[in-house]
Amino acid sequence: MPRKSAVKSRAKSEAGATATVSPPATRKRRSASKEQRRAQLIKATIRCIARKGLSGTTMADVTRSAGLSMGIVNLHFQTKEKLLIETLRFVAEEYKNSWDGIASDPDLSPAEKVQAIIEQDFSPGISQPDKLAVWFAFWGESRSRPTYRNICNEADLQTSASMQTLCRQLGCKSRQRAELIATGYTALADGLWLDLLVTPDDMDRAMAARICRNYMASFFPEHFKV
């Protein structure tokens, strides 16, 4: 099936040769690395999910937002579903990495680590509205999509376990009590993220962090000041 007429093709070449710098609005670089293109598309996907929701995000939206053409997703991710999964994985890994960076820092005391984790959980980078929108978009579908659920869980379970260790180091008598407090912290942070996403007029990052410090201070008053 002939896609284009010879006439049209010729016309394009001529235009290009004559007016060297003219009409192709954007000069496309052809040689970005695979990884750069994938990152570019994932960034665009995050933007689109935040603006239009998960169900409202079309391939046309994503590729237009990335400044590329429709077919590009097939080239780098095969299908829309795989692009979405990689997008979730990107956000989840970013979160896990920054948590790990704190948890494994040998220069911080347990109390300083918890303090740093709270600051980090509500830092502009992590609790940026676009990223929050991605988390909750996938959480909302996680019940019917095991793949989404597994990726979300991995992050949450690992951080919860890590926080449990910190609580014991802060002086929790029993493993059970540490679990109660650590699981509570994770839930509290998730709930505050939800507030930041849904009612940004009534909640800001500073207040969310204060609520978390207040939570920790109530259990470990010797280690935290609100």
Add this chain to the structure above:
Amino acid sequence: MPRKSAVKSRAKSEAGATATVSPPATRKRRSASKEQRRAQLIKATIRCIARKGLSGTTMADVTRSAGLSMGIVNLHFQTKEKLLIETLRFVAEEYKNSWDGIASDPDLSPAEKVQAIIEQDFSPGISQPDKLAVWFAFWGESRSRPTYRNICNEADLQTSASMQTLCRQLGCKSRQRAELIATGYTALADGLWLDLLVTPDDMDRAMAARICRNYMASFFPEHFKV
């Protein structure tokens, strides 16, 4: 509205008379009240959202799950979007009503009210998986759909304000401190709901309630025992 084309009608009757073999699989009752039909469809929508997610729920799914025909949604809700909104409203109002029932009970002390609210937030009726799936499905899309956001907010803001009053009655010195603790409670409960939805193997209703009592006990030790 033209009732019938005589010609066409005749033709059909003949066909029917010839090949009698119509398949009336299910005898349908015609006379359920408007409200019953709407409730029936909303129930089916909740089921479908829980099983297939918001984006995976089709009109065919909903009407089949309700045991009715495709056209029925147009009759009672006009569009899919309106059905979805009424479904969210249904869940939100159910929650608000049961909260109001406790908050306005004159026979309960403030501490008893808080205790009852915790029990209620994690009772089978409220924190039933299908209902949780509906909440988070809409929260996930709320950033790009103001209508969803408004309905969700209404419930959350009202309960948060009500909890703030209870905290003052329990002995909070300042309005700000009451706000800190009350907003924290709402976030904690939302986060625990998320855990119940996403990691039901690691969280159950009893543990969620225990975490909430632990939270309240840490601020008002004279009123609560974990």
Add this chain to the structure above:
DNA sequence: TACTCAAATGAATGATCATTCATTCATTAT
């Protein structure tokens, strides 16, 4: 300069799904 080949394009395709409306039929009114 000419050639090669992988990257990129985007119009066409086909699948899915919400919505419509001519028709059917249970119920109520006469």
Add this chain to the structure above:
DNA sequence: ATAATGAATGAATGATCATTCATTTGAGTA
């Protein structure tokens, strides 16, 4: 009984959207 009513049906319609692939582009190479 018979007619009138309007709830319910579901095949057909049309819109949206992911995916495909023939063709184009341009960076690297000889």
